[in-house]
Amino acid sequence: xxxxxxxxxxxxxxxxxxxxxxxxxxxxxxxxxxxxxxxxxxxxxxxxxxxxxxxxxxxxxxxxxxxxxxxxxxxxxxxxxxxxxxxxxxxxxxxxxxxxxxxxxxxxxxxxxxxxxxxxxxxxxxxxxxxxxxxxxxxxxxxxxxxxxxxxxxxxxxxxxxxxxxxxxxxxxxxxxxxxxxxxxxxxxxxxxxxxxxxxxxxxxxxxxxxxxxxxxxxxxxxxxxxxxxxxxxxxxxxxxxxxxxxxxxxxxxxxxxxxxxxxxxxxxxxxxxxxxxxxxxxxxxxxxxxxxxxxxxxxxxxxxxxxxxxxxxxxxxxxxxxxxxxxxxxxxxxxxxxxxxxxxxxxxxxxxxxxxxxxxxxxxxxxxxxxxxxxxxxxxxxxxxxxxxxx
Numbered sequence: 001x002x003x004x005x006x007x008x009x010x011x012x013x014x015x016x017x018x019x020x021x022x023x024x025x026x027x028x029x030x031x032x033x034x035x036x037x038x039x040x041x042x043x044x045x046x047x048x049x050x051x052x053x054x055x056x057x058x059x060x061x062x063x064x065x066x067x068x069x070x071x072x073x074x075x076x077x078x079x080x081x082x083x084x085x086x087x088x089x090x091x092x093x094x095x096x097x098x099x100x101x102x103x104x105x106x107x108x109x110x111x112x113x114x115x116x117x118x119x120x121x122x123x124x125x126x127x128x129x130x131x132x133x134x135x136x137x138x139x140x141x142x143x144x145x146x147x148x149x150x151x152x153x154x155x156x157x158x159x160x161x162x163x164x165x166x167x168x169x170x171x172x173x174x175x176x177x178x179x180x181x182x183x184x185x186x187x188x189x190x191x192x193x194x195x196x197x198x199x200x201x202x203x204x205x206x207x208x209x210x211x212x213x214x215x216x217x218x219x220x221x222x223x224x225x226x227x228x229x230x231x232x233x234x235x236x237x238x239x240x241x242x243x244x245x246x247x248x249x250x251x252x253x254x255x256x257x258x259x260x261x262x263x264x265x266x267x268x269x270x271x272x273x274x275x276x277x278x279x280x281x282x283x284x285x286x287x288x289x290x291x292x293x294x295x296x297x298x299x300x301x302x303x304x305x306x307x308x309x310x311x312x313x314x315x316x317x318x319x320x321x322x323x324x325x326x327x328x329x330x331x332x333x334x335x336x337x338x339x340x341x342x343x344x345x346x347x348x349x350x351x352x353x354x355x356x357x358x359x360x361x362x363x364x365x366x367x368x369x370x371x372x373x374x375x376x377x378x379x380x381x382x383x384x385x386x387x388x389x390x391x392x
Contacts, residue, residue: 152305153206159336166344178250247277259295274305294390298325324383
């Protein structure tokens with residue numbers, strides 16, 4: 001009996017231990033470890049790696065592609081703005097020089113290369129930043145003297161429509177006449193047919209070159225070609241008419257019209273004049289030249305009448321040579337129509353050179369320019385200077 005009880009106790013003891021192992025203590029083993037039991041001969045599976053926090057990718061803005069980079073930080077923005085300002089500064093500080101090159105016979109030379117040119121500013125050689133021989137579209141003010149002598153006015157009147165033949169569809173042209181005051185006949189237009197019509201309808205005024213005062217016995221006392229009574233110049237007994245034409249003001253007005261046109265165009269004043277000028281201009285020659293040089297405007301003068309006959313076209317030549325233009329003379333041996341074509345051909349087909357001034361005196365506003373070519377026996381025409389204040 002004792003042996004039976006002892007055996008029964010051992011069985012109950014082992015059963016209790018087995019039940020305890022399977023159920024475990026409540027709230028501990030089953031809640032803390034949900035892994036499957038490890039079988040004999042197996043390795044425990046590795047613990048899963050810790051999950052990294054999610055990375056938030058910037059969402060593209062409206063109109064921005066999915067592959068756009070994230071927005072730049074303050075330092076990058078500052079750098080980009082600085083580079084943009086530097087680019088603008090370099091671009092606006094460039095000096096543009098239209099250059100005409102002719103041989104000794106007056107024929108245009110168009111096959112020169114960049115390394116054949118040399119540019120000097122205040123006698124210091126400059127590096128050429130940009131060079132091209134490509135033609136440029138024109139922005140032109142045709143400025144016509146409206147108080148010529150009868151003969152000159154008739155000559156110009158008959159030839160006016162030929163002016164339109166020198167302009168193409170990409171050129172814009174305005175027409176202005178002047179005597180004491182400039183008068184705008186037409187604003188800028190690309191319509192060449194309209195230009196032809198306006199020139200055909202233009203009716204120029206004229207005057208007698210002087211009032212006859214009789215012969216030498218009735219012309220009064222003279223000294224050095226001037227009347228002692230009035231002080232006016234005389235020529236063969238004909239007293240010269242008092243000048244009331246304001247040439248400087250007329251060129252200044254043309255410059256005001258052209259100054260806002262783009263630097264990607266060739267800006268010219270197409271001037272037809274006898275060169276006479278009054279002393280009542282509101283703007284001086286120097287003030288007018290300053291406006292032209294600051295605005296990259298060239299003057300091409302066609303000298304007619306008194307200025308040609310008396311070789312007194314100094315003012316016309318001064319405007320042309322200072323701005324890189326040219327002066328043509330309407331003599332009997334060459335028609336005005338040919339001169340008109342020469343003006344537009346020369347202005348359109350110039351070389352274009354740009355440089356950024358280096359080693360110049362920035363305390364001065366005006367700086368001289370000289371352009372040379374290495375090829376011998378050629379004549380070079382270019383603007384004679386620029387204003388530092390015109391580069392801003």
